[in-house]
Amino acid sequence: MRLNDLEILILKLGRRTNQTCNNDANAGDLMSLFVRPTLVTLTAPTCAGKSFLLEALVDAGFERIVSTTDRAPRAGEIEGVHYHFIQQAEFLALRDRGELLEWAEVHGNFYGTPRGPVIFTVSGTVEPRLPSLDEVKDKVKFCSECFNVSSADLCRICSDPRRDQTTICVVEEPKDVLAVERTREFRGRYHVLGGAISPLDGIGPGDIRAEELVERVKLGGVDEVILATSPTIEGEATAIYLTRLLKPYVARVSRIAYGIPVGMDIEYADEVTLLKSIEGRRDL
Secondary structure (H helix, E strand, O other): OOHHHOOEEEEOOOEEOOOOOOOOOOHHHHHHHEEOOOEEEEOOOOOOOHHHHHHHHHHOOOOOOOOEEOOOOOOOOOEOOOEEEOOHHHHHHHHHOOOEEEEEEEOOEEEEEEHHHHHHHHHOOOOOOOOOHHHHHHHOEEOOOOOOEEOOOOOOOOOOOOOOOOEEEEEOOHHHHHHHHOOOOOOOEEEEOOOOOEHHHOEOHHHOOHHHHHHHHHOOOOOEEEEOOOOOHHHHHHHHHHHHHHOOOOOEEEEOOOOOOOOOOHHHOOHHHHHHHHHOOOOO
16 A cells, blocks of 8 residues: 555654655555654545554554544444544533544534543643542632632732732722733732622621721721722722721722723713713823
């Protein structure tokens, strides 16, 4: 069998040698063209001889990766040898979880290459398993100072001596910390309330970390507390409540400004947003 009878696509994960393959080379000679680790993909029309070449490559020392499909087995096909035969719902689940290195739909059936066996064969290592939700929950901690999510007693922000200790930005949730950090402008520290006051949802002042915030401020060294709660009814109620608590202990309590978003036309702004924009105007 001649190699030029096949359309062969070779994806190299290793280095190819300077050897060349002549038209009379057989499958055994192909093994000498590569330095492991190498991934070889055979692509050819039906009945071109892929199975013959594949068997020869396996005999020459290559490891075969068994593909996965949702079609029914044909006569003579063996599970785990020719394909892994699974249901379509299971195939789509593997695809959506990113567990297929590649996949395609051919004549109404799905075919794909499982990622795990390829990673193990090429690198000799097992692809890291994603931790379960319970494992993540067991490892997650809250910073003892700001109550942001952390893997240690103090989060990276509270343990960073370069951060400004005189300013505290108060947010509702840990995700809000990430939002403020993306601006790269705020260099102070944070306090995560763990929610906002919402009587309709049964969340009162005692259900957020308001007292912990007051205790931090009472320790001294804080010149300003920035209230960065959301511009919602719940966020406003929380900001008003915190202002009353903090005023006796800190020189300045401020509220983040909000109004018309950058790039938005004024004609599309609602009345409340436009009012807040006018109230929060600044001198130029």
